Amino acid sequence: MAAAEPVTRSRLAVWGDPIAHSRSPQLHAAAYAVLGFDWTYERRQVPADGFSAAMGELDASWRGLSLTMPLKEPAFRAASTHDRHAELTGAVNTLLLGPRPAGFNTDVGGIVDALSEGGIETVERVRILGAGATAASALVAAAEIGADRAMVAARRPERAAVLVGLGDRLGVGVDVAPFDAPHPPVDLTIATLPSGSALPPATAAQLAATGGALFDAAYAPWPSALAASWGHAPVISGLGMLLHQAVRQIRIFAHGDPGAALPQEERVLSAMRDAL
Template sequence: MSDPSNRRPDDETAEPAVEDGVSEASAEAAIAALVEAEREAEAEEAAVAEAEEAEEREEPEDAVEPADAAEPPAAAPSKPAKAPAKPRTTKPRAAKAPSRRLAVLGSPIGHSQSPALHRAAYDALGLDWSYEAVDVTEDALPDFIAGLGPEWRGLSLTMPLKKAVLPLLAETDRITDQAGGANTVLLDGEAIRGFNTDVAGIVRAVQAAGLEQARYVHILGGGATAASALVAAAELGAERVDVHVRDLARSAWVEPLANDLGLRVRIRPFSQADRSLDVPELVIGTLPGGTVTEAVYTDSTRRRSLLFDVAYEPWPTPLARQWESVGGRVVSGLAMLVHQALLQVRVFVSGDPLQPLQDEAQVLAAMLDAVGIDEQGAPLEG
């Protein structure tokens, strides 16, 4: 064997040098392992940075566990412990603006149940639409509508806005023309379209209570709601209608509308509400809640006739108490409110009150629950 002391530095055939007991080959292997470990660490840091950037862009990132780093050869020097990664901070997400805005208008309007009904419907449909109550007077209505932006989809209206809105509408449906008022406004691009869902709301509420049709109907009251009740009576197949009012002189509109609807009508004072030998299948009260009238019905009539009272606050109304005292059937105005609101939702979603909603049964159930009544319009127990 040759003497290492005689070997020249540039002798290519010389055996690898050994320094401090570690060969050059072992040192090179250790250095390569360190380089590979550093690359893996850099790749891991790049993955963390990318995940943080994705989170800031609100893109969901699946959590990925980093792969175990390859163990260095036994001869390699140990790698210094890596400093713990800084905890990732998540930026608070800004609340998204609703894709559509809607509201019920009136004055006063704070008592309205419409926001609860519509919000329940849009939640059931999975729509991020907002619905609020806004106090708007008759005089302020034109400017309010003119100032609405493109995010607005529609409006619900209470009296007296149902009549005040008519000159502002580019298009109205048949029921609006017959009843003389629109309770629903669809903001459809440049067009402002008006609908009346009150009539169908009465019809659907009465039918849900088990009365499919009514040939003889009494209506109490001669205001704007009475006009919708008269049209609803025609939709229910009525042939005769008695309209009982406080002021006969202010009820001149009744006969022309009844003639257009093909109804035989009699206009009488409240005191003559139950002077006929015929018992009506349906009595519709259109008076404000809490109103006391001279209309008095016999026990027999109250047991046999269905009372539908459009009022619901306060409840029960004086008329409803008369019916309940003898075990008569009573439906409150909440049932009408739910069904007319369901048709408004149809209008706002599809532009057509006759187009059923997706999963409409579930939507209706959510709306009924929101105001505490069952499918037949009776208050939920508990």
Template structure:
């Protein structure tokens, strides 16, 4: 574990000293709670930074990025732009390289430096929710967040992950990703008969509006669900799970923890370096998110 932790240390970068503009990009983006959370954090830290949001389509990412001037400090990036941000990065953290996903860009004199805070953010949220000791986990979905989940679960010491995807052939590379992070990964379809063995947790990386077939939920709902969706809550899948008698946990904890690491990176260039009075910052972020979600 010591070796794994040392391998996971993030690269450091030097932020533009006077740049104060930031934003979250995605498509869609209107639902994002990031502006409220970041604004609350910067208020606690006494930073006069401007954090907005912009809907950017995947095919428009590169030209929109090229238009940003020297007043920009960085970006938070959500779906479907994480692979575009990965490609745009001149340097990347190890977890960004493993997952081929970047959700945070810091602008430096050398160009954008990319990291993936979803990995550490999810691991922290799972610990907070009491799932830090899971061994066998089912991951629903085949996108870049599912890749982040595999790496997070490896960091937590899980040994077995079954990835359930609508197109299993499209996520065959997750087996090699598991090997790189010490996790045995099996690929399976999203069919009820694929849920035929025990697991400690089901972790959904599906969009919040996704519904699964009733027979799939019935086959899986005896296992607790951690859903990365958070707004609105419960998600469609979360409501299905609850109606089937299962326990559900929202992704609000992951949202806060990954955003905290983004703020560390924007402030110091090191997402592992704690902020001043970080507990107060995190509490303010969570309060802002809760207020904006209603």
């Protein structure tokens, strides 16, 4: 009897809810073409309460998953191991599948690289809009470029308690306030609000007046309502974060290490930029 053909782990996808706006399939397809990988990358709408069932449908042909809202916390719970950024944030946006799924958070590095491309290498004081999983990644990224104080503005300030604890672990003092409260001036504002969110004009104007540069993790639609009202300070789109976190994901899918460069990585980056 002939031996069975080995299963090739060649299937990948991005899951989230909503997901139709995601540009990840274009980014990954462009990278795989340069690298010569015979992989497929799909998108699938998966709500938080459907995550476990969807995971149970995956067979041995699946290599990995990219996760976006609202699946980063369920993905953390599904992972058998976590990298440092995932452990700090309690959020996983990348699963390397196998008998023991490995969880990673590449959003932190994506934010750092996007800020660097926008000319922001270091900050002292930062404001974070929102209190969800991306806000935790933003706080870690801010700490990695030198922030020692952060103001978290949230619709429900009680949700930000976990960010105060994370700040303690990072050595960053974290204050919490509603969006419309008086805020001290900061070097950088990082908006982690869902795509399509719009703050009242007076609130947005108050935030912009003392907010320094704006990094908005949203990119669809662009400019976001907040970016369009930010005034003359620098504004950085979330597309840079999307690009650089995806590069780290592909490194993980290729060899399990988000820090190890891909072959021909400059060509890969160029093709991915063109796909945006």
